[in-house]
Amino acid sequence: DEVEQAIIEKMTDREISPEEKKEIAEIIAIGALKYSILRQSIGKDIVFDFETSVSFEGDSGPYLQYATVRARSILKKARDIVPSETVPHNWQTTPLERMIERYPHVVARAGEEYAPHYIVTYLVELAGAFNAFYASTKIIDSSDTASPYKLALTQSFANIMTFGLALLGIKVPDSM
Secondary structure (H helix, E strand, O other): OHHHHHHHHHOOOOOOOHHHHHHHHHHHHHHHHHHHHHOOOOOOOOOOOHHHHOOOOOOOHHHHHHHHHHHHHHHHHOOOOOOOOOOOOOOOOOHHHHHHHHHHHHHHHHHHHOOOHHHHHHHHHHHHHHHHHHHHOOOOOOOOOOHHHHHHHHHHHHHHHHHHHHHOOOOOOOOO
16 A cells, blocks of 8 residues: 555656546556565565665666556557568667567576566566667657667567566556
8 A cells, every 4th residue: 555655646747537546556556566576586585675666767666567658658659650570771789679589588487497586687677778779769750761660679578568577467557
């Protein structure tokens, strides 16, 4: 309840109905708590830092949920551009692409070793790679021939985040 209340307080400036705010805050709060537990490797003490757990930045469940919501928002805005997996001419491979490629290997290792913290660590690194990509490039640009590929990367990121968080039992709200 305290985590949920802290999330609601962080959302005071959002134009969302009180009912919707409560629903979103509950999803984020449960995700924050699950993340705090699952980020620890087996055999280690679970250290719960209240402030870190409700942060929308850095090493937290809400940070991962927010990155996913942002990617989905970009995809909704780009209705005129069809994502394409065709790599543009003269494209330089990005850290985001390298991170996306690692997903199946991380999930397999986490399953083999019964160690969900591998997925948690991977998702934090993936979100960081996406945020760097988002900050350094214009994804939606109808005059840019690379835009369909950039959207495909954004779609891949959103899918991996959604599925990866689902593996951890963490839902992603529609908005934040």
